Amino acid sequence: MNKQEFIILFEKNLSGAATPEEIEQLDKYKDDFDINDFSNSIKISEQAKIKKRIFKRISSKINQRSSRIVFKQYWWLYAAASILLFCGLSFLFQDRYFKYSENKPKQFSSNQNLIMPGSNNATLILSDGREVNLATALVGKIIDDHGLSIHKVNDGQLKYEVSQNTKLASVVYNKIIIPKGGQYSVSLPDGTDVWLNSASSLEYPTSFSGNERRVELSGEGYFEVKKNSHKPFFVHSGDFTVKVLGTHFNIAAYQDEFVKKITLLEGSVLVQNEKESTVISPGQQALTRNDTGYITTRAVNVEDAVDWKNGYFSFRKENIQSAMRKIARWYDIEVVYQGRISQKLLGGTVQRTQKIEEILSYFETIGIAKFKIEGRRVFVKTD
Structure with missing residues (x-):
């Protein structure tokens, strides 16, 4: 079997399209498989194409796989890892995409079902102090007050709507609090969407009047800000502020983390604190340290920053x-x-x-x- 035949069969196997005969052919081939000879034979000009094809197959396959962590590593994943090593993706295969077999996880206690994964859970605090448990609230309209409507759209999503031509008497604030073991998303009055991670909170006005939009975040949130060139959007968190016009970014600013991280996926943002300010571009991350307060930037894989949301x-x-x-x-x-x-x-x-x-x-x-x-x-x- 030459390298092109191997790649074709490997892709078919990942996509689930390989026949039993083709799978058997791959299994037989493993006995004579030489990783070094194979990877060294790939021309530089071919590596990008191979990387793209295999990565596409893997991404598709991972979405179809079960959620269990399995602990059986197949030889052909090692083969792919050796190929992708030349393409800069060895880590991707080594840790991100390995699945492990049907072995039951180790039992660490007698109460195996006591600790469960988190779920959609949050508390909405209204301007008058009333609290709404969003985990138990029914889907539908929660508040309808002089042109302001708050809807629980579905399990895990809150939406604000302000009727056209409605002028609220004054600017009032709501706050959504996400406990440990929870997550929630909220669509703000201007159309900005925010996803909040566990142990986080967001305070915001029920309408954005004036010439700017300001919210305050504690913990971690992913923002898709509705573009408005005449009304910039500010996120204040701890000792720093992020200013945008319309963009997608993630802020991780937990109090128990030594470094706060602002990661940009789309658009442009200004990160500033009392000491300095900097502008970051898509694919970059700004970091502020608790000890110095200085802002540094670096290039990152933005998917890592928003994996929690996904x-x-x-x-x-x-x-x-x-x-x-x-x-x-x-x-x-x-x-x-x-x-x-x-x-x-x-x-x-x-x-x-x-x-x-x-x-x-x-x-x-x-x-x-x-x-x-x-x-x-x-x-x-x-x-």
Whole structure:
């Protein structure tokens, strides 16, 4: 089998279109498969085309796969990884797309179903102090007050509407609070859409009057700002402010994180604090450190920054403490460390719908730490 025949069969296998005979042919070929000879034979001019074709197949296949983490690694994924190594995507295969077999996750406690993944859950605080539990509120109109309507569009989405020609008596503020183990999205009166991660909150006016739009974020949120060149949009979070006209960006500004991150997907944003300001472009991330307050920028894979919105945990060169902070927010748990904290770095992506035992099993399998669950406390032993 030459390299072109292998690539064709490999793509068919990923897409699920391979016949039993073709799968058997791939299995037989593995015995004589030489990764180095194969990858070295690929011309530079062919690498981009191969990368694009295989990546497309993999992306399609991953969307169809079950949510379980499996721990059986197939030889042909290693083959693809060797090819993609030359195309700069070895990490993608090594950690992001490996699935592992039907082995049951390790049992860390006797109460296996006590800790469940997060869900659509939030509390809406109205201007008069009333609170609305959005998890239990019925779909439909929640508030109808002098031209202002607030709708629960579906499970997990809130929408504000202001009738045309309506002039509200004064500017009043609402606040949506997302607890640990929750997530929610809100469509603001100007048409801006905001997705909020666990342990986050957003305060905003029920109408944007004047010549600007201002909101205040705590935690993490993804914004798709409705463009209005005459009325800039400001997001204030902690010690910094983001100014935009119309764009897509993510802000991760949890109080327990040493670095705050602003990641731009589309458009242009100005990030500023008391010390300095900087403009970032799509594919860039601005970082502000708690100790210095200075703003630095870097190029990033923007998908990593918004994986939470799409239902994933994305870990890229993170230590166990950073990873467990994400997990603690989503599963609403307390993390307790025992012994010396490991500085080993991990990488990869897992679905947020997974049971926590499955994710912890994955961490143990790659040698990051050992775990024990007692109630809603997860003990991490890294020695």
